[in-house]
Amino acid sequence: MSEKNTSLAFDALVVGGGIAGGEAALNLATNGFKVLVVEKDLSVGGKMIHLSKVFPTLDCSACITTPKVSEISRHPLITIFTETEVKGIVKNGENDFDAKVVRKPRYVIAEDCTGCQLCEEACPVNVPDQYQYGLVGRKAAYIPFSIASPRVAAIDIENCTLCGACERACPTKCIDFTQKPVEYSVKVRTVVVATGFNLFDPVNIPRYGFGEYKNVITSMQMERQLAPTRPFHTILRPGDGKMPDKIAYVLCTGSRDASVGNPICSQICCMYSIKQAQLLMGALPMADITIYYINIRSFGKGFEEFYEQAKGMGVNFVKGKIGKITENAKGNLILRYEDINENILKEAEHDMVVLSVGVLPNTESEKLFVDKSLQLDEYNFVKQPEQLVSPAKTSIKGVFVAGTASGPMDIPDSILSAGSASSEAISYLNNK
């Protein structure tokens, strides 16, 4: 660990640089407050930056995220620390917080990197690309993804063999293996928690065969397959590279299921599955898409119409509970399910299955504070003690919550929630 300790001061600390954290930071900065955004990943943008299109408008997600992210990155009152984690925040009094944050080495001098990717080309290593959810490889010296912000190389030190090829290839000599973690002491007057959500890991439902049957994938993997920066040249089954033509969706995978510890509805899975089904019908016009559901939750503006539109396009909706998935010799999947309307057990064969995985809390938020307790609700999302009147308030005065850190929600609601968190934070800052 480097001895270098750096002291900084900001009006607001925003923890998490997803769409909610970004929006909250932008609102605070537009009102004249100095903001530090701390993001643990190599890029800001959260999950949204990796989506294909968004429901219910089918706008291109990257086209919405990129200008927003660039506005946040360029704002003179916003400082962004990527690959950085909060070690602990102490509240000394009102409008007075001390935060310790640790910035991990990227092994690249960010200011000098032009994003030319010559290091990537030279690197001989290949490891699963986390931003393509393991479907394809990436190098150990790599630009995280094409629309990453910052679009700067990073070295995956765990998988690097220190061969030096990247350094020799880099025209600006900005690769620096001497970098060490740097700890900063940051004084702030308010904190916005925007740590987002985690995705349910379907290996926890062994009867669906995820991991064992390669043609069973998650909705996030399908999201990547549908994006312009997709892992493959077209949509393919990971088991053998076949272009699928009979695809099934299993809704509520890891949601509304007390047996896996998550009894609540994830609110977004029905709609993103309906979105993906429509996009698949566009990409694979001959394909048959079936959505197995318990109930369709189409509660938002334009959602019911979006659902009807999918039906009109020929997407099959089957009210059925999946018991077990097995694989046959052709790599096709046999879904055994209870037809809820007819109350009988049925079987259906599909050549690819997409598990619509649910939203889980990111409990890291609880560990951010040292001396005070940031309380969580019964489902482990950040507790909103005044949910009806001041939904952004938390159990700590001067600390506000934005986006999915407080519960499952879609992008428009995350942005609204960030608006609420930033306005509560501004009024707290103004009431010294």
Next chain:
Amino acid sequence: MEPEKGKTAKFLKEQQAVSPAAIENLKQFTRIKKSIVDALKEEELTISQLSEKLAMPKTDVLYYLMSLLKYGIVEKGEIDDMDEYFTYKIKKVNE
């Protein structure tokens, strides 16, 4: 002593050992990459054909082949009459 700019990997290598898993992973990729490239130099092949030729599971062939496609070493060929499986070939570089 401060290491020379552009030669810092050597400096770190002297200070800390490279993980054996990272070295093993690199060896494995280099071997697989060579075997795929050699096979495709002979003829255009589907994933199933490559899998048989290299005695490697189809899912692994797909993962490595798509990585090589991403790195610009391989490109897709034609799709079969059933519109199911593509062939793959070595990418021609325009001189």
